Amino acid sequence: xxxxxxxxxxxxxxxxxxxxxxxxxxxxxxxxxxxxxxxxxxxxxxxxxxxxxxxxxxxxxxxxxxxxxxxxxxxxxxxxxxxxxxxxxxxxxxxxxxxxxxxxxxxxxxxxxxxxxxxxxxxxxxxxxxxxxxxxxxxxxxxxxxxxxxxxxxxxxxxxxxxxxxxxxxxxxxxxxxxxxxxxxxxxxxxxxxxxxxxxxxxxxxxxxxxxxxxxxxxxxxxxxxxxxxxxxxxxxxxxxxxxxxxxxxxxxxxxx
Numbered sequence: 001x002x003x004x005x006x007x008x009x010x011x012x013x014x015x016x017x018x019x020x021x022x023x024x025x026x027x028x029x030x031x032x033x034x035x036x037x038x039x040x041x042x043x044x045x046x047x048x049x050x051x052x053x054x055x056x057x058x059x060x061x062x063x064x065x066x067x068x069x070x071x072x073x074x075x076x077x078x079x080x081x082x083x084x085x086x087x088x089x090x091x092x093x094x095x096x097x098x099x100x101x102x103x104x105x106x107x108x109x110x111x112x113x114x115x116x117x118x119x120x121x122x123x124x125x126x127x128x129x130x131x132x133x134x135x136x137x138x139x140x141x142x143x144x145x146x147x148x149x150x151x152x153x154x155x156x157x158x159x160x161x162x163x164x165x166x167x168x169x170x171x172x173x174x175x176x177x178x179x180x181x182x183x184x185x186x187x188x189x190x191x192x193x194x195x196x197x198x199x200x201x202x203x204x205x206x207x208x209x210x211x212x213x214x215x216x217x218x219x220x221x222x223x224x225x226x227x228x229x230x231x232x233x234x235x236x237x238x239x240x241x242x243x244x245x246x247x248x249x250x251x252x253x254x255x256x257x
Contacts, residue, residue: 029075048249063157126164
């Protein structure tokens with residue numbers, strides 16, 4: 001079956017607007033300006049788009065609600081602009097309202113969209129927010145699939161590379177993998193990365209051999225220990241740099257025209 005058009009607009013940090021099959025989906029909303037401190041975290045970059053410019057969305061894909069770099073103050077305010085908020089079971093209990101909690105491999109369906117004639121299925125995927133002994137979760141990722149298409153979009157959420165992500169690769173042929181990278185590290189946890197390192201990204205690219213790799217969540221906060229340059233270097237060393245698709249803030253980019 002034919003692939004659906006896919007557009008992604010990068011807003012900043014873990015926040016991007018995904019448009020597919022007539023649906024508008026927003027990942028982990030962060031809209032606060034730069035300069036804010038949140039406990040041990042400091043925000044260094046404001047959003048490329050203001051909430052009003054994003055407008056209403058069909059769903060927020062919220063990997064977790066309990067860390068400010070994935071849901072800041074204005075991000076929380078934005079949640080009411082979504083028809084639904086899909087997040088962890090614990091997160092849905094805390095948020096209430098339009099939040100639906102999903103355990104890994106549970107799905108939520110969106111019926112035929114009035115403007116497109118498509119239906120969308122969103123499945124929660126496993127994620128581990130750091131090493132097993134320092135997991136900062138619970139967290140989930142997401143698989144997106146439009147009914148008429150065999151192609152799959154994967155959004156990792158805050159996770160490292162581990163067997164749960166490998167399981168996604170066993171279950172799905174992923175065409176676009178949106179990976180939360182940056183190797184986030186915080187003092188209270190120690191030296192361990194809490195999100196994907198550049199080497200983790202390479203492992204994911206190998207596990208998803210047909211996927212375009214779209215990095216997110218590698219800039220905008222002080223606790224990221226690896227930059228775009230680090231990711232590019234690791235991918236170039238194994239001749240996979242052509243798989244990377246970098247987004248520019250505020251620009252609506254066709255990932256699959």
